[in-house]
Amino acid sequence: MPDIHDEDSYEPHPKPGVSHLDYAGEQGMAVEQETLVERDPVKREEARSLWGDAWRDLRGRPIFLISAVLILLLVVMAIFPWAFTDTDPRKADLVNDYLRRPNWGDVFGGGWFGYDAQGRSIYARVIYGARASITVGIFVTAAVTVLGGLTGMVAGYFGGAVDAVVSRITDIFFGIPLLLGALVLLNAFATRTVWSVVIALGVLGWTQIARVMRGAVLTVKQADFVVAGRALGAGTGRLMFRHILPNAIAPVIVVATIALGGYIATEATLSFLGIGLQDPTISWGIDISSAQKVIRTAPYVLFFPAAALSVTVLAFIMLGDAVRDALDPKLR
Amino acid sequence: MNTAVDTAKREREAPYEGPLLDVRDLHVEFVTRDGVAKAVNGVDYSVSAGETLAVLGESGSGKSVTAQAIMGILDMPPARIPRGEIRFRGRDMLTMGKEERRKIRGQKIAMIFQDALSALNPVLSVGYQLGEMFRAHRGVSRAEAREKAVELMERVRIPAAKQRVNDYPHQFSGGMRQRIMIAMALALEPDLIIADEPTTALDVTVQAQVMDLLAELQAEYNMGLILITHDLGVVADVADKIAVMYAGRIVETAPVHELYARPAHPYTRGLLDSIPRLDQKGQELYAIKGLPPNLLRIPPGCAFNPRCPRAQDVCRAEVPDLFPVTEEDGTPLEGRGSACFFWKETLHDR
Amino acid sequence: MTANGASALGAAVPEEAAFTQEVPRGEPILEVRDLIKHFPLTQGVLFKKRVGAVKAVDGVSFDLMQGETLGIVGESGCGKSTLAKVLMNLEPATGGSVRYKGEEISRLSGAALKAVRRNIQMVFQDPYTSLNPRMTVGDIIGEPYEIHPEVAPKGDRRKAVQDLLDVVGLNPEYINRYPHQFSGGQRQRIGIARGLALKPEIIICDEPVSALDVSVQAQVINLLEQLQGEFNLSYMFIAHDLSIVRHISDRVGVMYLGKMVEVGSDAEIYDHATHPYTQALLSAVPVPDPAARESRDRIVLTGDVPSPANPPSGCRFRTRCWKAQQRCEVEVPLLAAPSWLDGAASHDSACHFAAEREIGQAGQSGQAGESGQGGTE
Known part of the structure; x- marks a missing residue:
């Protein structure tokens, strides 16, 4: 760290009209400087922003790297399933493939994970099932974050009567059990696609985010730096989005990422119950549901879609944890 | 309060001669993500019955950590005590069994915290919390415990104690809560009280009341008192002797009058000089330059050297011991010590 | 500050130009008359019922003179911090008047209020909560220029921020650091730099040193005094430490339970x-x-x-x-x-x-x- 000395020798520039500067403070910085340099030798000269720093921090976290790689893989799988398998997941050969056991030698082949009770390739179905899960997870989360985030922000920031009305509405929605509500709502759709599931879960799921956001905004709103912003003449938009939101968003992101896993699980549950996605859509939940009939004789039929579901949920929860830590500069 | 049993017990323990509490070469470290923070680096001090030792220091000086080590309330890990002795009535508390130590804590040594509101349990009435001390340690009945609680509250001069005994902590004002904390500390008639910034959170007019009460009760029970504070004014009012701490070490010890009249360490002197004085009105205040050191990276040599106007090469190379301080002719000054190579110059410079 | 308040005032809304005139030294720059701030106490969740009021500031009058430091002392709950908030227009006054250079400012809103804000700034007590932890020092000190773009053209802002850092005794290269990388005393300097950015005439200091270590307090007090001379500032200095107030103040006001009980020169009071x-x-x-x-x-x-x-x-x-x-x-x-x-x-x-x-x-x-x-x- 050769530039410590550089910092040490910093002399305030004498300016006309400015007589002398506080020498004491300068010395203070020199003392503190050593700590600063020690703490972030790489970052110090780069231009910095909250998200940039968070990103730099995340790159060094194994938990993040593992979950990010997994999620990336799942997303690619969801978009380009054919890149992972050339077997048609809907092709059923009851004669030859009925409950055929996994063939471990057939890596990436149709028989790798075995075949289900309809003679369909389990490997191909696990690959193609990612699309439904990831779509539901990401879009429901996006919907509830925007809807809940805005609601919570408005309630927390404006307070008073606005808060009272918005919070009561939130409470009403909060009172509806997610699964039960989704069952009722989905029954109203004639044909159920991924998008009907997204709408149903989005309409019912935003309250948790709204509550978290409202609480965070209420706390941050009190902080002196928000008062300082008001004292400078900052408008509502600036206070909300520059001061309050970045300081209130961390718990929302954590809750949202963890909830994302939950929505994927809920979609699977709904499909399992037969009220979520329907054939011909391919979903892990549907496959888990159909696997239960043969669980004694062919447990692998249940195992692979269930494992895919668990890994996906876990990956998003781990990502949530890593992101929370990275977004809090104080923890660095 | 002074039942026959208590008195007998006191007398039985009385024969021990010497200081009540004797801390020797105490080291405390905290393991953090960024490295090991050396919070206390070889502290020695002692307190006798009826004596008030003030430990003066800024945040990060190690004054509170030392007290927490004495009380045995440090979280270990992240804290650890690599070296040192804490002798209470001659017995090292760091080596004794957990159960034995627990008995000393609370019964023999009690602590008063800065923030009374968070130190009291908000969901229990103060009467219950005070009475609990007797029920747990003395095994008295519920009714008796309540009576004792009222008695204690009267002792710390809480008005209408009988009516307020069932009130909850938040129903009391800051000053009253601090009185309840004092009552709690006094409940089992400890030999030593450690008060960590007891009046910092209070208003000046209330500060005076609480400090007076504490001093009075100390004299009445002949307790030892360790007063931890950053406030030079509070120290001057009540202390017998002072230990000034900086970066985990004691840099100066002295009887209170001498310290203020003739400091022998540049840090103490700097602190005294930076108090605004009447004749300095309109002038720049004296300010110790720089900042207290980061405990992860204490400067080599004397920790104060980067901020010290007297620093020489020796100060950057060697850690000064706590040298005994004497008059110019060599007459020893009792109880005085300074961890400065240039204590002579500092002392006689005035 | 509701929109109604502003329209009710109508023509009385001062032009921005009104604030550019100089007030001679020793003349009042801020006149506070009978200022009242009551916080209503309410019961009920949806339908609130007013059951009383906390009379935090209850009829306070004083003048702040150009170039002076007025110390305000009092114990917690005496209303001194509420007084600061009302003067800063952070809380609407319940009654009374605050005149800045002769113009009533306690009922302003919108652009007129924003113009006043340029001239009256604040330094907060707690250097740990008064700086947005998500913003760099450069963004914190530069924010006033984003809110009031007329003060510094876009291209000059970085330079202006670095100059301010220099003025408060911090290394201008620290512009990209976050607040948590600084000590309490340094953060208070950052807060002071933000307060100075708009070149205000009045700075209200609400316990600016009480959260700092003793050895650092004197540094910050010296800085405040030095800046007062350089930039011709008028200070309202709120504190509970009487010796510091005496050191820095020309006049001192003592508050008790929402009222000013005594005002005088420092010698008269002490x-x-x-x-x-x-x-x-x-x-x-x-x-x-x-x-x-x-x-x-x-x-x-x-x-x-x-x-x-x-x-x-x-x-x-x-x-x-x-x-x-x-x-x-x-x-x-x-x-x-x-x-x-x-x-x-x-x-x-x-x-x-x-x-x-x-x-x-x-x-x-x-x-x-x-x-x-x-x-x-």
């Missing part, structure tokens, strides 16, 4: 206090001199400060005052120079029986009121 509360407050301050331990004559007040939701009638200090008489219960003492006093004792004091303290008498149930009859009406 050496010739005539209000019993001021006397008690001064006597209670721990003196860093053990020699004074025995000789001190401390007035130990009994009891606590009454609740501001239900303050005592008449004089608010009477419940703890050793001079209190029947009259104090019924008649609110006005803040004015008592006619029966002269010399340094003759400064504004809101007591029916205002008198300098005679050492040895205080604490007894004194009867200093013989000459005091009819003095304050």
